[in-house]
Amino acid sequence: MDAPLKRTPLFEAHIAAGARMVPFGGWEMPVQYTGIVEEHRTVRSAVGLFDVSHMGEFEVTGPEALAALQMLTTNDVSALEISQVQYSVLCLPDGGIVDDLTVYRLAADRFMVTVNAANIDKDWTWVTEQSRGFRGATWRNVSASTALIAVQGPKAEALIGRLADRDVTAIGYYRFASGRVGGVDTLISRTGYTGEDGFELYLPATNALSVWRALLDKGASDGVAAIGLGARDTLRLEMRYALYGNDIDETTNPIEAGLGWVVKSAKGDFVGRDAIEKVRVAGPRRKLVGLEMADRAVARHGYPVVKDGHTLGVVTSGSYGPSVDKSIALAYVDSAHAAVGNDLGVEIRSQARPARIVKTPFHPSRVKK
Amino acid sequence: MANANVPADLRYTKEHEWAKREGERVRVGITHFAQEQLGDVVFVELPKVGTKVTSHKTFGVVESVKAVSDLYAPISGEVVEANAALVKTPELVNRDPYGQGWMLVVKASSAGDWDQLLTAQQYEQFLAEGAH
Numbered sequence: 001m002d003a004p005l006k007r008t009p010l011f012e013a014h015i016a017a018g019a020r021m022v023p024f025g026g027w028e029m030p031v032q033y034t035g036i037v038e039e040h041r042t043v044r045s046a047v048g049l050f051d052v053s054h055m056g057e058f059e060v061t062g063p064e065a066l067a068a069l070q071m072l073t074t075n076d077v078s079a080l081e082i083s084q085v086q087y088s089v090l091c092l093p094d095g096g097i098v099d100d101l102t103v104y105r106l107a108a109d110r111f112m113v114t115v116n117a118a119n120i121d122k123d124w125t126w127v128t129e130q131s132r133g134f135r136g137a138t139w140r141n142v143s144a145s146t147a148l149i150a151v152q153g154p155k156a157e158a159l160i161g162r163l164a165d166r167d168v169t170a171i172g173y174y175r176f177a178s179g180r181v182g183g184v185d186t187l188i189s190r191t192g193y194t195g196e197d198g199f200e201l202y203l204p205a206t207n208a209l210s211v212w213r214a215l216l217d218k219g220a221s222d223g224v225a226a227i228g229l230g231a232r233d234t235l236r237l238e239m240r241y242a243l244y245g246n247d248i249d250e251t252t253n254p255i256e257a258g259l260g261w262v263v264k265s266a267k268g269d270f271v272g273r274d275a276i277e278k279v280r281v282a283g284p285r286r287k288l289v290g291l292e293m294a295d296r297a298v299a300r301h302g303y304p305v306v307k308d309g310h311t312l313g314v315v316t317s318g319s320y321g322p323s324v325d326k327s328i329a330l331a332y333v334d335s336a337h338a339a340v341g342n343d344l345g346v347e348i349r350s351q352a353r354p355a356r357i358v359k360t361p362f363h364p365s366r367v368k369k
Numbered sequence: 370m371a372n373a374n375v376p377a378d379l380r381y382t383k384e385h386e387w388a389k390r391e392g393e394r395v396r397v398g399i400t401h402f403a404q405e406q407l408g409d410v411v412f413v414e415l416p417k418v419g420t421k422v423t424s425h426k427t428f429g430v431v432e433s434v435k436a437v438s439d440l441y442a443p444i445s446g447e448v449v450e451a452n453a454a455l456v457k458t459p460e461l462v463n464r465d466p467y468g469q470g471w472m473l474v475v476k477a478s479s480a481g482d483w484d485q486l487l488t489a490q491q492y493e494q495f496l497a498e499g500a501h
Contacts, residue, residue: 327411
């Protein structure tokens, strides 16, 4: 029998708001409140709130915390300043991706990493086992006690500004600061998964509901709304942000996924380094590309990418993109056919439908750089 | 008990299509309940005029952001009209499922099909039982 679905501290608020709840990575989460397209537009034009408390957070502290993270992750953690955030991946020795994550440097010898909800148990086992040799690094899984609310959209800064006890305008992209939001101690991070300016608020699970309500209340004049996982997916897809389990997993490597920029082999040894370097030198066999469909049929995960009757790849994510008003997709395509401008097809219900490889992101990013 | 979302003058299938008699012809679409369950409709694939459809068999698909669903013919017959407006504005299915969001007009080949369909009352009962 399946384990019962887990619930975030905001579960009751979602039910009261009439959200449609679905199972996601072992959690019972809101997929939409009013409608995916409407919620998507709210984030692009105003501000939206996402309950992403299902995501996992681990803290690692001690004199060897940095060394442990350098061994586990592909990016160069030593380049991180205190109050800075870094996107990175955990890899297997063969270069397959265990998870993608963000690394927060809380202090010289203290870090937090944020991992995908569906991977919390797997990642916990992986990081603690792989860093067993680093006795000066102590791991703590704080997922259950930590809530995470993403506040995203062009009006996010003004909204957080009204509720925070500090100036948030000075927090740069992929930087964070401590402050009180709605009276609650919060790690205020200028990060997100939408391509809009915005923040992710890490706070004690016990205070999540009061902050959620305060954000809805103070944001009413901005047109704030709660946003479900459905729009979270269309927003991130338009930005070409990878979704673990769809676009990246243990069978894909960072080079073919277009994540070579988070692999810093010059930093020294790390798990997966040799395998990834081999791919980098030889060139990846396939590449993750953006596809724009000629018509509105949706190219979904697993659909074949074809040309002249041959299969050249596979779709990993696809949807109608509300801001680009087109059917768009991400797909792994044989490198020989992966150039921007190439005309291919996606087989949808036994029929090849025209698709063109396009530049990504599909929609311009408006994050604060 | 009349339900504004289940018009009394239509007939229904358990797959949530509606059928409306217009003389010899039958207009077909999906119900308010169906469009609400699907969420934002982004693509509708319909058969060409002249295609034969068969009751209880699929005649096309409707895609929402999250899912793709088959469409089932309420009656057998020949397609005499398909709603071309849905190519550019599939959201009409959400906005006006019983009006501008119609899908096909079928010339029925068997009068008996109609009587097999659920009445509004039966369909309401079916929804009330929580069937999907």
